[in-house]
Each structure stands twice: as C-alpha cells, then as structure tokens.
Amino acid sequence: MTLKRAYNFNAGPSALPEEVLVKAQKELVNFNETGMSVMELSHRSKDYEAIHNEAKTLLAELLSIPDNYEILFIQGGASLQFSMIPMNFLTEEKVGNYVLTGSWSEKALKEAKILGRSTAVAATTKETNYNRIPKLTELNVSPDDGYVHITSNNTIFGTQWKEFPNIENNMLIADMSSDILSKPLPIEKFSMIYAGAQKNLGPSGVTVVIIRKDLLEKTNENTPSMLRYDTYAKNNSLYNTPPTFSIYMLKNVLQWVSERGGVAETDRRNQEKAALIYNAIDESNGFYQGHAETESRSLMNLTFNLRNEELSKKFLQEAKEEGFVGLNGHRSVGGCRASTYNAVPYEACDQLQQFMTKFKKRHE
Amino acid sequence: MTLKRAYNFNAGPSALPEEVLVKAQKELVNFNETGMSVMELSHRSKDYEAIHNEAKTLLAELLSIPDNYEILFIQGGASLQFSMIPMNFLTEEKVGNYVLTGSWSEKALKEAKILGRSTAVAATTKETNYNRIPKLTELNVSPDDGYVHITSNNTIFGTQWKEFPNIENNMLIADMSSDILSKPLPIEKFSMIYAGAQKNLGPSGVTVVIIRKDLLEKTNENTPSMLRYDTYAKNNSLYNTPPTFSIYMLKNVLQWVSERGGVAETDRRNQEKAALIYNAIDESNGFYQGHAETESRSLMNLTFNLRNEELSKKFLQEAKEEGFVGLNGHRSVGGCRASTYNAVPYEACDQLQQFMTKFKKRHE
Ligand SMILES: Cc1ncc(COP(=O)(O)O)c(C=O)c1O
Numbered sequence: 194m195t196l197k198r199a200y201n202f203n204a205g206p207s208a209l210p211e212e213v214l215v216k217a218q219k220e221l222v223n224f225n226e227t228g229m230s231v232m233e234l235s236h237r238s239k240d241y242e243a244i245h246n247e248a249k250t251l252l253a254e255l256l257s258i259p260d261n262y263e264i265l266f267i268q269g270g271a272s273l274q275f276s277m278i279p280m281n282f283l284t285e286e287k288v289g290n291y292v293l294t295g296s297w298s299e300k301a302l303k304e305a306k307i308l309g310r311s312t313a314v315a316a317t318t319k320e321t322n323y324n325r326i327p328k329l330t331e332l333n334v335s336p337d338d339g340y341v342h343i344t345s346n347n348t349i350f351g352t353q354w355k356e357f358p359n360i361e362n363n364m365l366i367a368d369m370s371s372d373i374l375s376k377p378l379p380i381e382k383f384s385m386i387y388a389g390a391q392k393n394l395g396p397s398g399v400t401v402v403i404i405r406k407d408l409l410e411k412t413n414e415n416t417p418s419m420l421r422y423d424t425y426a427k428n429n430s431l432y433n434t435p436p437t438f439s440i441y442m443l444k445n446v447l448q449w450v451s452e453r454g455g456v457a458e459t460d461r462r463n464q465e466k467a468a469l470i471y472n473a474i475d476e477s478n479g480f481y482q483g484h485a486e487t488e489s490r491s492l493m494n495l496t497f498n499l500r501n502e503e504l505s506k507k508f509l510q511e512a513k514e515e516g517f518v519g520l521n522g523h524r525s526v527g528g529c530r531a532s533t534y535n536a537v538p539y540e541a542c543d544q545l546q547q548f549m550t551k552f553k554k555r556h557e
Numbered sequence: 558m559t560l561k562r563a564y565n566f567n568a569g570p571s572a573l574p575e576e577v578l579v580k581a582q583k584e585l586v587n588f589n590e591t592g593m594s595v596m597e598l599s600h601r602s603k604d605y606e607a608i609h610n611e612a613k614t615l616l617a618e619l620l621s622i623p624d625n626y627e628i629l630f631i632q633g634g635a636s637l638q639f640s641m642i643p644m645n646f647l648t649e650e651k652v653g654n655y656v657l658t659g660s661w662s663e664k665a666l667k668e669a670k671i672l673g674r675s676t677a678v679a680a681t682t683k684e685t686n687y688n689r690i691p692k693l694t695e696l697n698v699s700p701d702d703g704y705v706h707i708t709s710n711n712t713i714f715g716t717q718w719k720e721f722p723n724i725e726n727n728m729l730i731a732d733m734s735s736d737i738l739s740k741p742l743p744i745e746k747f748s749m750i751y752a753g754a755q756k757n758l759g760p761s762g763v764t765v766v767i768i769r770k771d772l773l774e775k776t777n778e779n780t781p782s783m784l785r786y787d788t789y790a791k792n793n794s795l796y797n798t799p800p801t802f803s804i805y806m807l808k809n810v811l812q813w814v815s816e817r818g819g820v821a822e823t824d825r826r827n828q829e830k831a832a833l834i835y836n837a838i839d840e841s842n843g844f845y846q847g848h849a850e851t852e853s854r855s856l857m858n859l860t861f862n863l864r865n866e867e868l869s870k871k872f873l874q875e876a877k878e879e880g881f882v883g884l885n886g887h888r889s890v891g892g893c894r895a896s897t898y899n900a901v902p903y904e905a906c907d908q909l910q911q912f913m914t915k916f917k918k919r920h921e
C-alpha cells in the first residue's frame with residue numbers, strides 16, 4: 194500500500210492495522226451489499242449478529258478460552274470495570290485485594306474504596322516509582338480475599354507481569370487493557386480478565402470481559418442491570434444497544450491477528466520490535482535510561498529518559514518533526530514512552546531505533 | 558450520489574445521512590492529513606480535542622442550550638442513565654417520580670427500584686397499552702420529588718409529548734433518545750436531558766447528556782467516579798478514554814443538520830415525512846390502523862397494524878422484498894413501525910406511502 198502513514202506510538206487509542214482500516218473504509222457506506230453502513234444496521238439484525246458472534250468466536254480461538262468462560266462486550270472503558278468489579282464481587286465479608294504496580298491499579302483500588310468495600314494491598318512497588326513488578330513471593334494474599342486484582346501491563350510505567358500467581362481461591366482478576374492479545378495466555382489462572390479495546394483490540398468504545406461462568410452467580414442483588422455481569426452474559430451482550438461499530442472493528446482486528454498467525458506469532462513479532470528499542474537504550478552507555486527494571490520491562494510500553502529534561506524535550510521535538518507520534522511519556526514518569534502494540538509495524542520501530550542512534554550521535 | 562441505498566426505517570441504530578457516511582469514508586484512513594485514522598488519534602491530542610469540542614459547540618448552537626448547562630458524553634447507552642439518575646439525584650428523603658408512557662419509562666423506573674430508592678408514578682397510560690401521552694393536568698407531582706422523569710418520545714409505542722410540563726422544583730428529566738434534535742426544544746424547562754446517539758445523533762456508543770450546572774453539586778458521595786455526572790463535567794468528558802469515533806460521527810451529523818438549516822427546518826421536514834405515512838393510514842378506511850391516539854402521534858416512530866396478523870406478516874414480507882428495512886413493530890405492540898428519524902430521506906417515506914397504497918389496493 195502506498196499511503197503515507199504516521200509512525201504512531203500512541204499509548205491508546207493507538208495504531209490500528211492499515212489493512213483493517215482499508216477494509217473498513219471500503220465497507221463503510223455499503224456493508225455486505227445491504228445498502229447500509231454497519232453503523233446503520235439494527236443490533237437485532239442477522240447481519241449485525243453475525244459480526245458480534247464472530248468477534249466472540251475469534252477471540253475464543255485466538256486466546257484458547259475454555260468453554261467455562263463467557264466473553265462480554267461492555268461500554269464505559271476499563272475505568273468502569275474498576276467499579277463493576279467490587280460492585281459485583283465484594284460482599285460484606287469479602288476483601289478486594291489489590292497489587293499496586295502503577296496508576297491504573299491505584300485507580301482500581303480507589304473505586305473499591307469509594308464504594309465503601311473492604312480492601313487490602315497485596316503488594317506495592319510505589320516506593321521505587323513503580324519501576325518493577327513484585328515477585329510472586331512478595332504477594333500478601335488470604336483465603337478471605339474476594340479477589341486478587343492485578344494490572345498485567347502498566348501502560349504508564351512500562352512494566353509487565355511475566356508470570357502469573359496461582360491464587361488459591363481461584364479469584365485472580367486482571368486488567369489486561371494494554372497487553373491482551375499480545376501473546377498466549379494461561380486463561381485458567383484467571384477468574385476474570387478485562388481490557389479496554391483501544392490498544393491491541395480495536396478503537397475505543399468497547400471493553401472486553403472474559404469471565405468464568407461460576408462468577409456470574411455471585412453477583413450482588415440491587416446492583417443496577419447495566420452494571421451486572423450476568424445481564425451481559427444472559428443477553429449475549431445485547432441487553433441494550435451495543436457499540437456496534439467498535440465491535441465490528443474489533444472483529445476485523447481479530448481476523449487480522451488470526452490471518453497473521455495468531456498470538457504466538459504476534460508475540461514473536463512484538464519481542465522483535467521491542468528488542469530494537471531496548472537495544473538502542475542498552476547500547477547507549479546511559480544516554481538513554483530505561484525506567485523499568487530489566488526483568489519487568491514491558492513489551493508494549495517502552496519507557497525511557499534522557500540525561501535531563503532539556504534533552505528529553507529536544508528529543509521529543511525532533512522526533513515529532515521526523516513524523517513520530519505519541520512519544521511523550523506520561524507526566525507521572527516524564528521522559529519518553531514508545532507504545533509498540535500489535536498494530537505498530539516493525540518498520541516504525543526500526544525507524545525509531547535509527548532515530549535514537551542518530552540523535553545520540555549528535556548530542557552525546 | 559449514485560449509491561444504491563436501502564429504505565432504512567430501523568428504530569435504532571438507524572439511518573445516517575449519506576453525506577456523512579461518504580465524508581467518514583473519505584477520511585477514514587487518513588484524517589486531516591495526519592497519516593492516521595480518527596480512531597488512531599490520542600484522545601489527548603489537539604486533532605481529537607477539536608472534534609470533541611466542536612461536537613459540543615454545534616449541539617449547543619443547534620438546540621440553543623443556555624450557558625448554565627453542561628453537555629456531557631457518556632458511554633453505556635440510555636440504559637445506563639436509568640441507573641445514573643437515581644444514583645446521582647435520589648437521597649433518602651427524595652422521591653423519583655416517573656411518568657410511564659411505555660417500556661422505556663418502565664425500565665427507567667425499574668432501575669431506581671433496584672437501587673432501593675423511593676419512587677412514585679406521576680401518571681401512566683398502561684391501561685390502554687400506552688397509546689397516548691397523559692394530559693399535563695393528569696400528572697401527580699409533589700414538592701418532595703427529587704425529579705420528575707419523562708420519556709419524550711416512545712420509540713416502541715409511537716407516541717410523543719407535544720408540550721412539556723412546568724415542574725415547580727425545576728427538576729424535570731427527559732429521556733429524549735428517540736426525538737432529540739428533531740425539532741426546537743424549550744431547554745430551560747428541563748434540569749437534564751439525555752439521549753443515546755443511535756437515532757438522530759449518530760452511531761451507537763455515545764450518550765449525550767445536557768445537564769443544568771446546579772445539579773452537578775447535588776451528586777451523592779460514594780457514587781463511583783465513572784457514574785457521577787460531575788466527573789464528566791469537570792473533565793470535559795475526558796476523564797477516561799471517550800468513544801472517539803462515535804463522537805466524531807456525532808460531530809459530522811450535527812454539522813449536516815446545521816448545514817441543512819438547523820432544527821426548525823428539520824422539524825418542518827420531519828412533519829412532511831410523517832404526514833405522508835399518517836395520511837396513508839388515515840385515508841385507508843381502517844385498512845391500516847394507527848396504534849397511537851391522533852394527538853399523541855410520534856413524528857419519529859409511526860406505529861400501525863393491519864386487519865389481522867396474517868395480513869401484517871404479508872405486508873412486512875412484501876415490503877422487505879421491495880427493499881424496505883426495519884418495518885417490523887416491536888413485539889409488545891405487534892404490527893408495523895416506520896421510524897422516520899432526521900436522516901431518513903423524504904424519498905424513502907414517499908416510497909413507503911406508495912407501497913402502502915398499492916398493497917391496500919391489492920388486498921382490500
Ligand atoms: C492498564 C490500563 N487500565 C485502564 C485504563 C483506563 O482505560 P479507559 O480509558 O478505557 O477507561 C488504561 C488506559 O490507558 C490502561 O492503560
């Protein structure tokens with residue numbers, strides 16, 4: 194294809210596969226010879242339901258999701274999940290136990306507290322500005338936990354869990370917003386996984402929830418219908434009007450991953466891409482400094498600083514002029530962040546590595 | 558334009574303006590020469606924020622929304638509003654008072670009850686299968702009401718409020734999902750108006766809330782952040798990732814309405830379109846029977862039955878073969894429903910009228 198595409202390193206919403214965008218463009222006004230756009234289809238129509246169900250089937254296949262799990266599509270972003278989780282699973286006696294590895298886990302904990310539920314902190318790495326994932330042996334868990342909540346990939350700080358704990362009561366919940374679908378997953382270790390779509394899955398507007406079926410029975414009474422997981426499960430996520438176009442795009446992205454060899458192949462590509470940039474950091478003699486400890490490094494969000502703020506600013510300014518988008522670090526870490534999600538091409542990472550090397554030569 | 562477009566009478570998601578779809582198609586892969594799709598823009602970027610803010614400005618202009626109101630974009634559909642309203646506005650002493658004019662008002666009331674809040678029914682027309690809007694004098698309101706809730710247009714039953722009550726304590730809330738933007742509105746009569754976008758405003762995935770600013774101070778403590786109106790107001794609806802593409806489409810639809818002469822002109826066109834079909838009903842000597850009482854007739858959802866179920870089925874079958882989409886009535890009313898929202902062209906209504914006349918000649 195001959196389009197001039199930006200080198201898009203946005204943290205989310207982020208790059209989508211060019212092939213998926215081209216397909217969506219082609220079908221936008223007249224989907225499947227219906228004389229209508231996907232956006233104009235009734236959510237109760239056969240054409241739409243086929244899209245909806247195919248998205249579920251593809252996700253189940255790609256992640257090898259066992260039959261005792263349901264896949265749900267919910268609106269409100271991952272942030273609404275921060276509230277739905279305690280609303281659905283924390284009764285009087287149960288404790289919501291959170292592993293704090295960054296701003297998003299902090300926010301998840303905060304919502305459980307707002308609701309007045311009992312909470313605990315299983316571990317935190319805040320004292321080193323969240324530059325690492327705690328070791329599994331550091332986790333303080335208890336049989337009274339209603340669940341243990343982790344953030345599998347910390348979008349802001351650039352750290353990622355490499356191995357997941359075995360939680361005795363089988364109630365491990367993970368926010369996988371920024372690394373779902375980037376690699377194979379041991380689904381059975383989790384009672385629930387959730388992810389806002391706008392990184393690896395599609396555009397913003399839909400959140401994917403993978404939930405073990407036995408949890409659907411635990412839902413609290415007098416939780417509003419739209420905030421109960423079982424409402425979505427019983428109605429194939431069609432209790433009310435779903436975000437149909439976002440789900441259509443999700444389906445297209447899943448198809449694209451599938452056609453490129455699935456999540457094992459995606460993982461291989463992601464490792465290759467991240468290696469380019471981490472190598473540029475590691476071989477820079479400290480010109481670039483990674484924020485995360487080496488063993489905790491994320492393959493999705495690569496965070497680094499330059500010698501001082503002035504130089505970081507210069508780097509970001511020149512990168513922008515060269516056509517790189519979204520390299521600014523989040524204000525809580527500063528410096529730079531390259532988000533190399535599934536849809537970011539190797540070429541963009543290669544270009545970034547070359548730019549980093551050239552920039553270093555000029556400013557060392 | 559030369560596209561073969563369906564005659565789309567879907568109740569929602571529903572027809573979008575062809576011009577808007579063509580524009581979205583053109584811009585889909587490369588928005589504004591950014592080298593990115595709108596879906597790939599960061600929600601914190603200048604390009605996206607311009608879209609977001611323009612949607613707000615256009616809506617404020619089109620509906621003459623006074624400065625003491627905020628416009629919010631929320632996910633979850635109108636159905637989530639059914640819960641957010643009692644969560645935000647009903648304290649111990651206050652009563653949520655609902656006017657029941659159809660299934661959607663019933664569902665709104667149900668969510669307040671699930672939350673264990675005090676509720677009342679200001680009036681209901683259920684005894685005649687919701688075929689009319691109650692007279693303003695029929696409403697049972699009280700100074701203890703936290704709010705009075707109405708459904709301005711009843712999508713399923715095909716009735717519409719023609720005049721709105723003056724509520725003493727200034728707490729009138731309206732679900733306008735299926736008629737917002739169809740005509741000029743006396744905004745000052747309302748403390749809050751909400752509408753799922755997927756009828757007159759755009760695709761599904763975003764709900765528009767117009768709320769008087771003094772209400773933002775009334776919000777209950779320990780309501781989750783994502784379910785508090787003030788969270789959206791304080792953060793320009795960017796507290797978390799908004800459904801960026803849905804809001805982009807909303808912006809395009811608002812631009813289209815504006816370019817065609819605004820809501821007064823839209824109202825004139827809608828009256829013309831509805832008249833075509835209501836005339837076909839009224840001049841059929843009872844071959845077609847409208848569900849709604851004449852004074853309560855909706856200009857958006859036109860509900861009618863044929864002599865018997867068999868004939869209705871035949872009508873729907875033949876209509877489908879002629880290229881009409883979405884004419885099936887909702888199961889709670891049966892028969893037929895033509896939804897003639899803003900984006901449904903005059904020509905589609907004209908074709909439907911002709912079809913109704915021909916069908917009658919053949920089967921009378
Ligand atoms: C790990 C993680 N969790 C949660 C969120 C919040 O997601 P949303 O904006 O969809 O609410 C983000 C957003 O970037 C994230 O990266």
Ligand SMILES: Cc1ncc(COP(=O)(O)O)c(C=O)c1O
Pocket residue numbers: 433434435568569633634635636637661708710711712713732733734735753
């Ligand atoms: C008047 C009215 N209110 C509420 C709803 C529910 O909207 P949503 O599906 O966005 O939750 C609808 C849907 O058709 C409606 O017509």
Ligand SMILES: [Mg+2]
Pocket residue numbers: 294295296297298346347348349350351
């Ligand atoms: Mg983080």
Ligand SMILES: [Mg+2]
Pocket residue numbers: 433434569570
């Ligand atoms: Mg609907």
Ligand SMILES: [Mg+2]
Pocket residue numbers: 658659660661662710711712713714715
């Ligand atoms: Mg109704």
Ligand SMILES: [Mg+2]
Pocket residue numbers: 205206797798
């Ligand atoms: Mg975000």
